[in-house]
Amino acid sequence: MEDLPGIVITGASGRMGQMLIKTVVDSDKARLVGVVERAGHDWVGRDVGEAMGGAALGVTVTDQPLDAFAKAQAVIDFTAPAATIEFAKLAAQARAVHVIGTTGMTNEDIAKLDPCARHAVIVRAGNMSLGVNLLTVLTRKVAEALDEDFDIEIIEAHHHHKVDAPSGTALMLGEAAAEGRGVKLADVADRGRDGITGARKRGDIGFTAIRGGDIVGEHDVLFAAAGERIVLRHLATDRSIFARGALKAALWGQDKKPGQYDMLDVLGL
Numbered sequence: 001m002e003d004l005p006g007i008v009i010t011g012a013s014g015r016m017g018q019m020l021i022k023t024v025v026d027s028d029k030a031r032l033v034g035v036v037e038r039a040g041h042d043w044v045g046r047d048v049g050e051a052m053g054g055a056a057l058g059v060t061v062t063d064q065p066l067d068a069f070a071k072a073q074a075v076i077d078f079t080a081p082a083a084t085i086e087f088a089k090l091a092a093q094a095r096a097v098h099v100i101g102t103t104g105m106t107n108e109d110i111a112k113l114d115p116c117a118r119h120a121v122i123v124r125a126g127n128m129s130l131g132v133n134l135l136t137v138l139t140r141k142v143a144e145a146l147d148e149d150f151d152i153e154i155i156e157a158h159h160h161h162k163v164d165a166p167s168g169t170a171l172m173l174g175e176a177a178a179e180g181r182g183v184k185l186a187d188v189a190d191r192g193r194d195g196i197t198g199a200r201k202r203g204d205i206g207f208t209a210i211r212g213g214d215i216v217g218e219h220d221v222l223f224a225a226a227g228e229r230i231v232l233r234h235l236a237t238d239r240s241i242f243a244r245g246a247l248k249a250a251l252w253g254q255d256k257k258p259g260q261y262d263m264l265d266v267l268g269l
């Protein structure tokens with residue numbers, strides 16, 4: 001048991017934090033060695049199992065990330081961009097694999113990970129599920145096969161608590177479509193139509209975000225031409241798919257050289 005990689009989960013009380021804690025505790029390949037919440041949160045100082053409404057797990061929620069990371073081989077982090085940038089510095093200091101599921105990071109945020117990845121493995125993906133990562137491969141192939149007679153639109157739906165749009169997954173799918181087309185997503189992305197927008201520009205990749213209720217995550221990649229449409233779809237019905245992927249990434253990263261990786265590397269897709 002002591003030989004198993006020790007994992008720290010950040011954002012312990014969050015939707016993903018709690019799912020990740022359950023996934024690590026239930027796993028026979030890893031052990032939970034720490035859980036982190038933001039300073040001032042009422043879970044800090046409590047046993048995390050009890051805070052989650054179950055039996056004690058013998059792990060106390062802390063607001064001191066470096067102390068927790070120093071005891072770990074990997075940190076799984078689904079929190080918020082500003083927290084993730086701080087955690088990346090601390091995980092690098094502790095030489096722990098940093099698995100980042102946080103979305104909504106800007107290009108400037110992402111650039112701040114570069115110095116950290118010189119010292120530690122970072123695996124980052126806007127979606128850690130096998131299904132979505134396979135969908136990115138299919139999206140790239142379909143976009144490569146079709147010309148601009150096919151308009152590409154990415155439609156995503158998530159629960160009403162989600163704070164970022166388009167979703168990280170939608171952006172991954174957009175990147176894949178742009179790669180298939182041989183263009184840069186930044187040059188063709190159309191993110192947010194309102195009012196007299198003018199006709200659709202040929203070659204654009206459009207994004208639409210729906211927010212409502214408890215939708216876990218739904219993504220369509222639509223290829224629409226005159227007389228026919230192709231729709232590639234992924235429906236997530238349970239957050240465990242993201243947590244399982246994140247744990248897989250944490251274990252995969254154990255023997256890798258410092259650097260930045262994604263789930264395509266982990267899954268060998």
Ligand SMILES: NC(=O)c1ccc[n+]([C@@H]2O[C@H](COP(=O)([O-])OP(=O)(O)OC[C@H]3O[C@@H](n4cnc5c(N)ncnc54)[C@H](O)[C@@H]3O)[C@@H](O)[C@H]2O)c1
Nearest residue numbers: 011014015016037038078079083101102103126127128242
């Ligand atoms: N990559 C994926 O597969 C995937 C899947 C699901 C969600 N996500 C992303 O994960 C993130 C979290 O999603 P969620 O639904 O769990 O959100 P949530 O709001 O339920 O949880 C976020 C948690 O992070 C904590 N937090 C914020 N700042 C912190 C700090 N400085 N220190 C410690 N904890 C801090 C909050 O207190 C909260 O508990 C979002 O960016 C979401 O888009 C990614």
Ligand SMILES: O=C(O)C1=N[C@H](C(=O)O)CCC1
Nearest residue numbers: 103126127162167168169217
């Ligand atoms: O619930 C969320 O928030 C999700 N975020 C990721 C995204 O932005 O794509 C993955 C799906 C769930």
